Amino acid sequence: MRRAGLTADRVTLAGAELADEAGLDHVTMSAVARRLGVKDASLYAHVRSLEDLRGRIALLAADEKTLRIAEAIAGRAGKDALVAYANAWRQYAHDHPGRYLATQIPMRIDPELVARAPGPRRAIELTYGMLRAYALEEPDLTDAVRLMRSTLHGFTSLEAAGGFAHERPAQDTWIRCLDALHTLLEHWPSRPEGDPA
Amino acid sequence: MRRAGLTADRVTLAGAELADEAGLDHVTMSAVARRLGVKDASLYAHVRSLEDLRGRIALLAADEKTLRIAEAIAGRAGKDALVAYANAWRQYAHDHPGRYLATQIPMRIDPELVARAPGPRRAIELTYGMLRAYALEEPDLTDAVRLMRSTLHGFTSLEAAGGFAHERPAQDTWIRCLDALHTLLEHWPSRPEGDPA
DNA sequence: GGTTGTGCCTAATAGTCCTAGGAAGGGATG
């Protein structure tokens, strides 16, 4: 009797592949087990539950996306970095729609596992680092980081869900949106007086 | 034997309520049937499948959200309208997290049903109408609409998923982001020469 | 009052998650 060499990471990877190929809600214990040539009960030695598996897929996606972004912006600055950052984000969502969707589900996942995953935290750090070129001070910097993440996530998410009808190519809008974001970051509106928050 | 008076709409509503209370993936045929005091098989007379039900929930959410936005911006213009629009959007996502999440799933739903639902189309029209105050010309107007939808959706989506850590209240960031969007729309960057697209 | 159709039912199949307990491979230890 051969051993399949399962680990939590291998199970997670199989689930992630399945999510990209068949859609996130086709990621079931049975389906992942079939893909690994194993009985479903065997997975429970490595993964606590289906919900746990989905959380791990989300964390994997966050790590992978962060890594891609880090590579993309390395050695770049200013608008160059901004565009590279955004394109890497969008490209990851295109390449891995299932994994990307997994990151959107409100996760009630093992906090200890989250703490060990570097992805989410590092992603924020990267964004802060990149936006430092725009000479924003706190709390504007935090707000700008959040705005940027919101816009990128919203665009890729809507695009994936078919939210942009056919009239105008999404790619054209994308380029213009990056222009707009860049402009906005360069001319970030000042706070009204008496608003230190 | 009492009749429950089921219709497709009543089933959809029960599913939507369940989605908000228990989370979208607790919306099952059995659970909806239980909530309606009915056997699960009975639902299939009104709804084609679970996936169909989820699609209907998504369409319901789109209609409701659009209605709220329409009420919010009625009689307003300029930044006033922008803020009202955005707040209505965000408030809907807060009030109905399950329904809102349903709109994010790529739906392979009956196209005929989609065509009959006024929500998605009307939402876009409303956005166009509101942004007309900013004197943008096509295709900038379309791009601005898409940017606006992306940012609002991204923000509410990230917020719902717990994406904004505790440091700074999300509400404060929200206000500043609306300022920023308004500023951006007033100073939309011009296209580079020789780019009629 | 009989007919017709609809609304909800029972019954059944297949697939799912997950638990409990058992067997067999692989490594450490005598």
Added chain:
DNA sequence: CATCCCTTCCTAGGACTATTAGGCACAACC
């Protein structure tokens, strides 16, 4: 080399879910 033990994977089974097929009873119309 033999033994022990831990990990890995299995079999078996319970509870729940989605979906289909067919039946009965209620309501409306003639």
